[in-house]
Amino acid sequence: MIRTQYPFFYKRYAYDLATGMLHDLTNEKSDCKIDELDEENIEMYSSLNETSLMLDHPTYKKCPHCMSE
Numbered sequence: 001m002i003r004t005q006y007p008f009f010y011k012r013y014a015y016d017l018a019t020g021m022l023h024d025l026t027n028e029k030s031d032c033k034i035d036e037l038d039e040e041n042i043e044m045y046s047s048l049n050e051t052s053l054m055l056d057h058p059t060y061k062k063c064p065h066c067m068s069e
């Protein structure tokens with residue numbers, strides 16, 4: 001579920017700094033526990049093509065719940 005408020009601001013992908021896990025909010029599952037993330041640890045990205053994501057977090061993991069094919 002896309003969230004409008006801080007720290008999400010309508011963006012699709014939520015990166016959790018605490019776990020190194022990237023979530024797709026448009027395919028969010030209850031197991032993602034997005035609402036339990038510490039907002040201080042969340043970085044948001046509009047798309048997976050943002051080079052900043054790879055530069056900032058080259059070892060990011062895709063969440064098995066919302067980003068498995």
Ligand SMILES: [Zn+2]
Nearest residue numbers: 023032063066
């Ligand atoms: Zn997830």
